Amino acid sequence: AEVRGYLQSTLLRDGDVMAMAHGMEVRPILLDHRLAEFAYALPARLKWVNGSGKQIFVDAVTEFLPANLRTRAKMGFSLPFTGWMARE
Incomplete structure (x- = not known):
């Protein structure tokens, strides 16, 4: 719920909007699905x-x-x- 809810709909969206407003692109490298699957396991x-x-x-x-x-x-x-x- 945390990943699909607050992270996806709020944190990632807001971070992307703020970065774009300043001509930046943010790459959340720790959100790679392979790393997440490893951590969950x-x-x-x-x-x-x-x-x-x-x-x-x-x-x-x-x-x-x-x-x-x-x-x-x-x-x-x-x-x-x-x-x-x-x-x-």
């Missing part, structure tokens, strides 16, 4: 390690990531709606 014990649902991914890309990115805590992302609205 993994046993649960490999998907959730030490409280992290991303450990197997981090392990797979370790040689490509600087240490500070591998161990960084999850961060939120917010938009400055208040500032935008104040200017209108």
Whole structure:
């Protein structure tokens, strides 16, 4: 439901619209169906390690990531709606 609903109808669409508005093309490489099928087929014990649902991914890309990115805590992302609205 998450993939066909929110991801497909909202996240991908909005990302594409925003990128096109700035003359860019976005390629969500982690959405390759072969990668998704592999991830869905993994046993649960490999998907959730030490409280992290991303450990197997981090392990797979370790040689490509600087240490500070591998161990960084999850961060939120917010938009400055208040500032935008104040200017209108």
